[in-house]
Amino acid sequence: AQSVTQLDSQVPVFEEAPVELRCNYSSSVSVYLFWYVQYPNQGLQLLLKYLSGSTLVESINGFEAEFNKSQTSFHLRKPSVHISDTAEYFCAVSLTQGGSEKLVFGKGTKLTVNP
């Protein structure tokens, strides 16, 4: 069965510091991988995704994630965070079932950026 592990439930950092949010997955088949972000009192929004091709994917707001098949990881990084990056981040892996697809989400990592 596919599963997603986000090792850190909370990550506090100072503004302009680098950050890495870790995500490991387990799957016996090829997967699609996603990072979603949830700002306070809002729904989840896609941050970036890996479907195929280049293992390094980037978002428009400076985040990037690298798919590492040998380590079954998809860690999210940003070289310099802003106060506005404070949010909860969810890693997810796709699971195809009955011709349809659903996402399996990790427990989430709360990123708090302090001034």
Place this chain on the structure above:
Amino acid sequence: DAGVIQSPRHEVTEMGQEVTLRCKPISGHNSLFWYRQTMMRGLELLIYFNNNVPIDDSGMPEDRFSAKMPNASFSTLKIQPSEPRDSAVYFCASCGWRGDTQYFGPGTRLTVL
């Protein structure tokens, strides 16, 4: 496009009452998902539909929960009777094809007293 629309945004009800949550997916999307989010359990998939047909309802916690999708543009999640432990934020999401982004609605915050 207006995105995924959910109603109501907030619902406060008393234990034992019936609660109906509504969702309108993005036009053209053929998969619809219902999630529940709580502090204790995180984000849980309750049920999802493909082309209006329920594919996996293994996440539905009890028989008190039921979901329908009578057509491609509307779905409901019903709780009858409601209990305090059902208090959570319920999200609806839709997507078009495998690997496509799931687009989430703003959620319905349910409080059962």
